[in-house]
Amino acid sequence: MKRTRRSVLKTLGTAGAALAAQPYLGFPAFAQNRPLRVGIIAPKAGIAGTIGECGLRGTQFAVERINAGGGIAGRKVELVVEEETNPKDSIERLRKLVLQDKVDCVQGVVSSGVSLAMGAVAEEMKALLIFWDGTTQDGVKETMPNPHYVFRSTDNECEAVMASLLAIKYWKGKFATIAGINPDYSYGRNNFAAFQALLKKFGIEVKVVAEQWPKVGTLDLTSHVAALKAAKPDLIFSSLLFADLPIFMKTAHGAGLMDGNAKFAFPAAGFQHTLLKKEFTPEGMVFGHNTLYFDVANPTPLQKSFVQEYEAKYKDYPNWEADRAYFAMEVYKAGVEAAYKAKNAWPSIDDVIGAMEGVKVQSLGGPGQMRKDHIAEQTFYQGLTTHKNRFDFATLGQVEKMYSDQLQKPAGVDFWKWIETAQIKL
Amino acid sequence: MTSFFDVLIGGVFHACVLFLVAAGLQLVFGVQRIVNLACGSFYALGAYFGITAVNWAGAHGAPPWAFLPVLLLAGVLLAVIGPLIELLLRTVYKRDEAFQLLLTFALVLMFQDVLRFFWGANPQQLGNLSMTYGKVTLGEVSFPTYNVLVMAASLAIAVVLGLFLQRTRYGRILRATAENREMSEALGADVRWIYTTVFTLGTLLGTLGGALVVPTAAASLDMPVELVVEAFAVVVIGGLGSMRGALVGALIVGLTRAAAISFYAELEVLAIYVIVIVILVLRPAGLFGKPIE
Numbered sequence: 001m002k003r004t005r006r007s008v009l010k011t012l013g014t015a016g017a018a019l020a021a022q023p024y025l026g027f028p029a030f031a032q033n034r035p036l037r038v039g040i041i042a043p044k045a046g047i048a049g050t051i052g053e054c055g056l057r058g059t060q061f062a063v064e065r066i067n068a069g070g071g072i073a074g075r076k077v078e079l080v081v082e083e084e085t086n087p088k089d090s091i092e093r094l095r096k097l098v099l100q101d102k103v104d105c106v107q108g109v110v111s112s113g114v115s116l117a118m119g120a121v122a123e124e125m126k127a128l129l130i131f132w133d134g135t136t137q138d139g140v141k142e143t144m145p146n147p148h149y150v151f152r153s154t155d156n157e158c159e160a161v162m163a164s165l166l167a168i169k170y171w172k173g174k175f176a177t178i179a180g181i182n183p184d185y186s187y188g189r190n191n192f193a194a195f196q197a198l199l200k201k202f203g204i205e206v207k208v209v210a211e212q213w214p215k216v217g218t219l220d221l222t223s224h225v226a227a228l229k230a231a232k233p234d235l236i237f238s239s240l241l242f243a244d245l246p247i248f249m250k251t252a253h254g255a256g257l258m259d260g261n262a263k264f265a266f267p268a269a270g271f272q273h274t275l276l277k278k279e280f281t282p283e284g285m286v287f288g289h290n291t292l293y294f295d296v297a298n299p300t301p302l303q304k305s306f307v308q309e310y311e312a313k314y315k316d317y318p319n320w321e322a323d324r325a326y327f328a329m330e331v332y333k334a335g336v337e338a339a340y341k342a343k344n345a346w347p348s349i350d351d352v353i354g355a356m357e358g359v360k361v362q363s364l365g366g367p368g369q370m371r372k373d374h375i376a377e378q379t380f381y382q383g384l385t386t387h388k389n390r391f392d393f394a395t396l397g398q399v400e401k402m403y404s405d406q407l408q409k410p411a412g413v414d415f416w417k418w419i420e421t422a423q424i425k426l
Numbered sequence: 427m428t429s430f431f432d433v434l435i436g437g438v439f440h441a442c443v444l445f446l447v448a449a450g451l452q453l454v455f456g457v458q459r460i461v462n463l464a465c466g467s468f469y470a471l472g473a474y475f476g477i478t479a480v481n482w483a484g485a486h487g488a489p490p491w492a493f494l495p496v497l498l499l500a501g502v503l504l505a506v507i508g509p510l511i512e513l514l515l516r517t518v519y520k521r522d523e524a525f526q527l528l529l530t531f532a533l534v535l536m537f538q539d540v541l542r543f544f545w546g547a548n549p550q551q552l553g554n555l556s557m558t559y560g561k562v563t564l565g566e567v568s569f570p571t572y573n574v575l576v577m578a579a580s581l582a583i584a585v586v587l588g589l590f591l592q593r594t595r596y597g598r599i600l601r602a603t604a605e606n607r608e609m610s611e612a613l614g615a616d617v618r619w620i621y622t623t624v625f626t627l628g629t630l631l632g633t634l635g636g637a638l639v640v641p642t643a644a645a646s647l648d649m650p651v652e653l654v655v656e657a658f659a660v661v662v663i664g665g666l667g668s669m670r671g672a673l674v675g676a677l678i679v680g681l682t683r684a685a686a687i688s689f690y691a692e693l694e695v696l697a698i699y700v701i702v703i704v705i706l707v708l709r710p711a712g713l714f715g716k717p718i719e
Contacts, residue, residue, distance in 0.1 A: 046646075053548070211691060219644050222435075222440060222642075223437060224436075225436070226688065227691070242550070247551070247642075254572075255570075375458045412441040
């Protein structure tokens with residue numbers, strides 16, 4: 001084609017008109033070409049390392065599916081992974097993800113200590129942040145009652161509430177003395193307090209004969225087990241959840257703590273499920289797998305394909321952190337796509353936040369939703385352990401399923417008041 | 427009574443583990459006058475290497491009962507790092523104590539990365555192997571046979587070490603060198619060789635301790651620092667450089683911790699350090715240490 005002055009002007013005019021009209025077209029070329037960047041902050045080392053690793057695998061599974069299906073509103077997803085360590089360093093990594101890597105959303109965090117500090121910083125930076133776990137609570141007290149940019153997981157105490165309800169349902173009238181061995185931070189302390197509050201609510205009078213608070217990471221629990229055995233409790237409640245849990249079980253078995261008729265309620269044992277071998281993990285204990293039980297009967301096609309892929313790829317079985325991570329990514333995807341559809345243009349961060357409030361998604365462990373107050377609702381699984389399975393570790397023989405609206409306080413209500421007044425069904 | 431024995435056994439078991447690490451610390455300080463912070467790292471190395479050795483042996487058809495000899499062998503083999511580290515320490519023997527402390531602390535940090543490099547950052551465990559030898563039951567008191575074997579091994583090491591230092595010719599040379607290095611050297615003792623053997627023996631106590639204990643616990647990156655903190659309480663109570671002090675100090679720390687956990691769990695650490703402070707104020711050299719001149 002012959003290039004004339006007129007044709008050059010025409011081309012420039014068309015380009016200029018297109019550029020001028022760009023804000024009104026809704027899906028600018030750069031938005032559709034650049035992948036959506038999602039920053040992940042997860043522990044990779046130490047006692048929570050395996051939990052973070054499992055969460056990361058859940059995220060990777062979600063992203064592979066999303067990208068294979070065309071991405072989020074047409075944009076592929078790209079992960080930028082940073083390590084969760086102490087609050088100070090983890091916050092620095094959040095800043096790096098937002099300011100330097102320019103991620104569109106940050107997800108992750110397992111520790112409540114980190115999430116408590118990070119939540120406030122994310123609000124200040126106006127960075128969209130979806131927590132996998134941990135909360136923004138100081139104990140059970142909400143520290144961020146009206147967050148705008150921060151979305152968080154279900155209350156940590158959901159696990160304890162469900163295990164307590166099951167212990168009451170199965171064993172009411174069969175125990176008069178209780179003992180606790182729980183990690184020495186707010187999670188362990190609140191869980192044991194929640195258990196006692198629920199016993200009181202259901203009119204069960206008990207005597208606490210021993211309370212053990214090993215600090216996180218204690219690897220010699222011989223003396224703690226001896227103290228529990230000496231107290232001769234009818235029921236032992238434990239929120240141990242890290243590498244110390246299998247050690248406790250081995251030590252307790254060796255010391256004969258499990259030989260008597262004592263009952264056991266372990267709301268967070270699912271984090272270590274494959275390490276809790278049949279030889280030292282008793283049958284008939286209340287055991288929390290929480291938002292993902294990998295061996296549930298009649299799993300959804302989604303869960304089935306995830307567990308199969310996980311087993312083939314990692315020669316292991318996932319715990320509930322994989323579900324929390326998958327849920328976070330699905331909530332983000334659903335929010336972006338709903339906002340995009342409503343606006344018929346690439347949405348702003350506020351549009352996405354608005355669309356995420358109240359959104360319902362299908363997660364690995366079952367249905368879930370993000371409440372309007374930015375707190376997740378999910379499906380929980382706990383039950384009684386059995387050795388009748390094809391694995392070398394204990395699984396659930398009797399599985400109970402509850403939705404978290406039965407397990408956590410509604411928006412704006414004090415946790416202890418809620419326990420006192422809630423209509424909780426056993 | 428049953429409760430008393432349960433608590434007692436828990437305390438003695440912890441004391442036995444502490445003794446192995448503290449004995450290595452004492453031996454090295456007693457002869458070489460170096461406070462070796464890296465003793466906790468040797469303990470952690472022994473634990474990690476023990477897991478690898480047991481897994482390797484299992485993969486090559488070793489029966490489960492053979493894991494104890496495998497662990498012992500792993501602990502002994504790993505002591506070969508002792509002479510190598512001692513070569514490095516030779517550069518600071520005549521320096522100020524602060525240099526020696528800094529160097530051994532640097533070793534602690536470097537070993538942490540070595541562990542992370544070879545075994546990863548997550549805690550490692552040995553499944554249910556500690557139950558292979560069954561349980562010992564005495565009335566209502568029961569405990570794993572393996573724990574009894576660890577306690578027996580620790581006690582045997584204490585006895586052999588005591589006999590070696592007190593009754594053998596080489597032990598006398600070691601004690602003489604500890605008393606007066608220059609005089610010992612003037613009388614023909616090969617001090618350089620003595621330092622190498624002492625440090626290797628100290629390393630062996632740590633690696634063997636770690637390898638023996640890991641089936642009942644787990645190997646983690648935090649092990650070295652946590653254990654050294656407790657080992658120092660043992661050393662302060664028992665007296666720096668005294669083997670008898672290591673044994674008595676370990677028993678005091680182990681039993682105090684067990685009793686505190688039983689009566690008021692929150693006082694676990696406080697109870698130990700109250701004793702440490704009392705000893706530091708009333709008997710600064712420790713129960714069996716020589717008065718500081």
